[in-house]
Amino acid sequence: MGHTLIQKVWDQHTVRTLPTGQTQLFIGLHLVHEVTTPQAFDDLRRRGWPVRFPERTFATVDHIVPTGSLARPFQDTMAEAMLSALERNCRDFGVPLYDHSTGRQGIVHVIGPELGLTQPGMTIACGDSHTSTHGAFGAVAFGIGTSQVRDVLASQCLAMEPLKVRRIRVQGVLQRGVYAKDVILKIIQVLGVKGGVGYAYEYAGSAVDGMSMDERMTMCNMSIEGGARVGYVNPDETTFAYMEGRPFAPQGEAFERAKGWWRSIASDADASYDDDVELRADSLGPVVTWGLHPGQSVGVDERVPTPGEVPAEDRPLVEEALQFMGFAPGQAIEGTPIDVAFVGSCTNSRLSDLREAARFVRGQKVARSVRAMVVPGSQAIRAQAEAEGLHEIFMAAGFDWRGSGCSMCLGMNPDKLLGREISASSSNRNFKGRQGSPTGRTLLMSPAMVAAAAIAGQVVDIRKFEPAAVEPPLVGGRA
Numbered sequence: 001m002g003h004t005l006i007q008k009v010w011d012q013h014t015v016r017t018l019p020t021g022q023t024q025l026f027i028g029l030h031l032v033h034e035v036t037t038p039q040a041f042d043d044l045r046r047r048g049w050p051v052r053f054p055e056r057t058f059a060t061v062d063h064i065v066p067t068g069s070l071a072r073p074f075q076d077t078m079a080e081a082m083l084s085a086l087e088r089n090c091r092d093f094g095v096p097l098y099d100h101s102t103g104r105q106g107i108v109h110v111i112g113p114e115l116g117l118t119q120p121g122m123t124i125a126c127g128d129s130h131t132s133t134h135g136a137f138g139a140v141a142f143g144i145g146t147s148q149v150r151d152v153l154a155s156q157c158l159a160m161e162p163l164k165v166r167r168i169r170v171q172g173v174l175q176r177g178v179y180a181k182d183v184i185l186k187i188i189q190v191l192g193v194k195g196g197v198g199y200a201y202e203y204a205g206s207a208v209d210g211m212s213m214d215e216r217m218t219m220c221n222m223s224i225e226g227g228a229r230v231g232y233v234n235p236d237e238t239t240f241a242y243m244e245g246r247p248f249a250p251q252g253e254a255f256e257r258a259k260g261w262w263r264s265i266a267s268d269a270d271a272s273y274d275d276d277v278e279l280r281a282d283s284l285g286p287v288v289t290w291g292l293h294p295g296q297s298v299g300v301d302e303r304v305p306t307p308g309e310v311p312a313e314d315r316p317l318v319e320e321a322l323q324f325m326g327f328a329p330g331q332a333i334e335g336t337p338i339d340v341a342f343v344g345s346c347t348n349s350r351l352s353d354l355r356e357a358a359r360f361v362r363g364q365k366v367a368r369s370v371r372a373m374v375v376p377g378s379q380a381i382r383a384q385a386e387a388e389g390l391h392e393i394f395m396a397a398g399f400d401w402r403g404s405g406c407s408m409c410l411g412m413n414p415d416k417l418l419g420r421e422i423s424a425s426s427s428n429r430n431f432k433g434r435q436g437s438p439t440g441r442t443l444l445m446s447p448a449m450v451a452a453a454a455i456a457g458q459v460v461d462i463r464k465f466e467p468a469a470v471e472p473p474l475v476g477g478r479a
């Protein structure tokens with residue numbers, strides 16, 4: 001009987017089995033950001049402990065940074081305190097900090113892959129739930145809390161419960177206007193926001209095989225929204241092509257050797273799974289959330305539910321969501337007016353996302369009633385997008401072209417919804433108050449759908465929304 005990737009990687013990183021039955025797992029890469037680490041570093045300082053493996057620890061600043069002026073001190077004193085603490089901690093403990101001065105700052109889940117820090121077969125931890133993103137490379141990557149951040153800083157190890165594995169095969173070809181974002185929103189709609197609790201999700205099947213690394217990252221990123229702490233894709237030639245030449249990837253002969261090892265950690269053909277699910281890609285359309293968690297979604301050509309048609313146990317949540325969002329039961333989602341359009345977040349702020357959004361924006365104008373913004377995931381993506389002229393396309397249409405960071409994904413910085421504004425957002429969470437206003441409302445969708453909604457001033461079906469006749473001349477290259 002063969003093994004899955006997660007079994008192989010887990011075994012190779014097992015230090016020992018603890019008396020509790022948990023695994024003491026060695027962590028290959030520890031990513032650090034400003035929000036979840038100050039107390040962890042303080043704890044080490046109090047005990048006089050060093051960071052055990054500073055060379056396996058990398059920090060950036062993303063959640064609280066303004067995407068406009070970076071003049072210090074920040075106006076928000078809490079944000080200023082968090083960044084100052086991270087700067088001091090990195091200095092005191094010898095941890096490299098990828099801040100704005102490096103030209104490599106960005107959302108932690110964007111810069112890890114970009115720098116080649118994220119590699120197949122690694123165990124990766126970060127005090128952030130969307131660490132599952134890195135699983136796109138065939139890494140076992142998961143979010144941890146602040147006390148576990150302290151454990152990893154101090155020992156480079158974690159006490160972990162093993163996970164069951166659910167294989168999710170997406171077969172066939174995605175139709176025009178349907179993206180990885182739609183696939184993962186559909187998976188969460190079908191399996192539920194708690195369906196993945198206790199599981200790692202292995203994404204496979206011909207549609208996933210055909211996806212770029214950016215698309216696989218979008219899928220793995222939202223695993224946590226389906227309850228799965230880990231999501232991964234087996235490494236293949238697409239993975240290796242992405243890795244080659246990245247600053248922290250093995251180079252030359254070492255890269256060739258690494259490829260052999262990376263291939264060997266992929267799930268075996270005869271591996272057994274705790275659960276197996278299959279989805280047809282061909283039948284999928286664009287998906288939009290209408291409610292208060294990422295599982296409350298419909299096809300863009302469908303209607304929001306009526307409380308009567310859902311199982312009794314779901315009814316209170318559906319009623320609450322309809323009321324909060326201001327939807328009449330059974331209303332069509334298409335045509336919903338929007339106030340804000342946000343292209344960004346660790347789900348969908350990579351170069352290919354910006355290129356795709358720009359395709360629909362070129363030569364158009366943002367609706368007068370909409371404020372629209374594009375927030376690249378990293379400084380490198382921003383620079384590459386500018387080299388291709390994407391920023392001009394967005395700005396000419398009336399989009400705000402901003403600096404990199406988490407921005408309005410969660411509104412822990414000046415980018416926030418106001419009052420009851422409703423946003424079309426390429427991010428990953430639509431919880432109450434998520435985008436910075438307690439009464440603000442969020443509709444999650446693909447970046448192309450956000451771009452089209454910005455132009456139309458309402459939710460539109462991207463399949464009916466033609467890009468301007470001339471395609472932007474896309475220069476090859478990568479961030």
Ligand SMILES: CC(C)[C@H](C(=O)O)[C@@H](O)C(=O)O
Pocket residue numbers: 035036063127128129130143410
């Ligand atoms: C701030 C951080 C702890 C949080 C997370 O863990 O995911 C944030 O990134 C989010 O997306 O809600």
Ligand code: SF4
Pocket residue numbers: 062063107108109128130345346347405406409410427428
């Ligand atoms: S972009 Fe959003 S989801 Fe991603 S790490 Fe930042 S706040 Fe969390």
